[in-house]
Amino acid sequence: MYLLKNTTSLFLLAILTGCVGDNSDEGVETDTDTDTDTDTDTDTDTDTDTDTDVVDVEFGLDERPGNSTCVVPNRPNIGEVELERIFSGLSYSSRLTALLQIPGEDGWWYGAERDGRIFRWENDESAGVAEEVLNISGRVLDDGELGLLGLAFHPDFASNGELFVSYTDNAMRSVLARLTSYDGGESFEADEEVLLTLQQPFSNHNGGDIHFGPDGYLYMSFGDGGRSSNGPDDPYTWFGALLRIDPDGGDPYGIPEDNPFANGTGGAPEVYAYGFRNPWRFTVDPLNGDVWVGDVGHSAWEEVDFVVPGGNYGWPTKEGSSCYEASTCDESGLIDPIVEYSHDDGGVSVIGGRVYRGSAIPSLQGTYLFSEWGTGQVWAVDYDGDGEPFMREVAEISNFGPVTWGQGNNGEIYLPNGPIRRMVPGSGGSSDVFPQTLSETGCVDVSDPGKPAEGMIPYGVNVELWSDAAEKERFMALPDGEQIRIGPDGDFEYPVGSVLMKSFDRDGQRLETRLLMRHEDGDWAGYAYKWRADGSDADLVVNGSTVSTSQGVWDIPSKGQCVQCHTTVAGQSLGPTTAQFNGSFAFELGSANQIRTFDHIGLFEESPGLPEELDALPAIEGTAPAADRARAYLDVQCAHCHQPDGPGRSSLDLRWTTPFADLGGCDVSPENGNLGVSGAKLIVPGDPSRSILSLRLHTTDTNAMPPVGRSQVDALGTAVVDEWIGSLTDCE
Secondary structure (H helix, E strand, C coil): CCCCCCCCCHCCCCCCCCCCCCCCCCCCCCCCCCCCCCCCCCCCCCCCCCCCCCCCCCCCCCCCCCCCCCCCCCCCCCCEEEEHHHCCCCCCCCCCCECCCCCCCCCCCEEEEECCEEEEEEECCCCCCCCEEEEHHHHHHCCCCCCCEEEEEEHHHHCCCEEEEEEEEEEEEEEEEEEEEECCCCCCCCCCCCEEEECCCCCCCCCEEEECCCCCEEEEEEECCHHHHCCCCCCCCCCCCCEECCCCCCCCCCCCCCCCCCCCCCCCCCEEEECCCCEEEEEEEECCCEEEEEECCCCCEEEEEEEEEEEEECCCCCCCCHHHCCCCCCCCCCCCCCCEEEEEHHHEEEEEECCCCCCCCHHHHHEEEEEEEECCEEECCCCCCCCCCEEEEEEECCCCCCCEEEEEECCCCCEECCCCCEEEEECCCCHHCCCCEEHHHHEEEEEEEECCCCCCCCCCCCCCCCCCEEEEEEECCCCCCCCCCCCCEEEEEECCCCCEEEEEECCCCCEEEEEEEEECCCEEEEEEEECCCCCCCCCCCCCCCCEEEEEEEEECCCHHHHHHHHCCCCCCCCCEHHHHHHHHEECCCCEHHHHHHHHHCCCCCCCCCCHHHCCCCCCCCCCCCHHHHHHHHHHHHCCCCCCCCCCCCCCCCCCCCCCCCHHEECCCCCCCCCCCCCCCECCCCHHHHHHHHHHHHHCCCCCCCCCCCCCCCCCCHHHHHHHHHHHCCCCC
């Protein structure tokens, strides 16, 4: 078994990226139309405005500096595989859970939206119209992990017109149903034949993927139902199991004779394998019928399983190959994953993929491919059912986070999530063309890399992400002539070619400098440079590093850890928003409001308006009400994950503009453990000691929130949050 347990694993040595993220101070998207904190002082000082002798001026900069040196280079290329955008003209939404073709019919593609709609479009790279062929949104519960989760065309679709759908209905039941088309797939009858249902106890860990195998049987996955640590590894239940049925062999289905428990002895007759936590995506090799499962882990490990009939894959006794929350466990009869990787390396949720059976990339023939939702990394596993598997990274898309995979009839691979990308051979680019030292980036003074280049614009924020009390300097650079667009929520959208730079100091020692770059493809990527002991320059970090300081070890996060915070749902660049920038900053000319200054020098496409008319995050150490300061603090520390469609593993929406009644946490039981506290809820009004939200801020172990980027507790921030929770009397 191949283990990815540390950042020195051989297949990761090609990755060059660090990040600008998890020790950073950037906030998240904020809504300027909120009624929250209407009395906020828009002149709140940022953390960098500490010189009491700085004079107040109207504008901190007279003019916008020219930027001729801090230019975004091509991203490092691993070389074997690239992902090119295809069907760029399609205008449907970006929540595809399935992407496939009718067997034997190459002229069209079909996509399933989570809300219950199914579309098709021509198999033409320039296709610009997706037409709706079915809408069952009225019977689909679209919420979090729920919704229309899987599609599978019958192998004999050409003659019977049968399409199978997997979805969660309004009663929170998982449903497998059969639909029919009488016009070759141009439309489908809304009437359905329900084959099976499973009542779900919770809204997560429902599985829901479906595929036909070359044996003609239909496979379906179910998670443990959100039970977390007490989920079953019981072959008599469908929870945590992979099912296999014959949709043509009975009413409403038959049981294949070679199912491991076909006669009901030893397990439910439908069960093909069990002991999974959340087999969100799996695949059946179209050539030989091998079954591969990407099983989403709990708090430590993500795993890929090579399935044998009747196999028990260990959950909840084991997470990956490790005992789950126990020093010893009974491992008899349990099957370990083929590969696994740690959350310490940036793991959030594994997304099971496909076995490559195309012709465009011969080196991948017969290889299983999968990805990580949190980082966008794509890996290949070479394994034929015998011997030692070999795992290697073959591609990555910064902050891409696909939630499913697609495969054409020709065996080629597609990854949909917003844009649809096709896997193609890599250009074989060399990583050594990317700047290896900070002085080579053009973003600092070549003669003194500790100083910014002339084109860099300084900035600060009203509320910091806690970074173990490190001091920071921040700068940004835009391509000449380009401007920032401010969204309706106050979030800054930087033009392609922009760079955000931040340096971290502790007790006068410069530790690292991070660059967040928006590349030509529109995605952001982060790169960390570790300062040399003599301060002469900083070197590009490969997969994270550490620095010894007077206060202990400082961790430079890996690229995987970086994108745990720089999420797509939070806008990737995070901190630059009107609410974060609407405050004073100590420019060289004097202390001035940043919004007014940046508007004055023409950074914005459209003027955001007067600072006094705009929202501003209240400083944690300020005089605003504790509720406002606590909500702003939680927004910056947590909302990059804890918001709708974010990776946070709870119902919380911690954006500071979300009304308290809509936070989704007050008097709500935790889904992922109570930290050993009896009666714990996400938020218990009046009692921070039983509030998971507070408890996670107070710890530095694997239960900490945020989960990366800090090794110390923020005494001031936690005190304000506890004061707010303590002041609550109810959930209204």
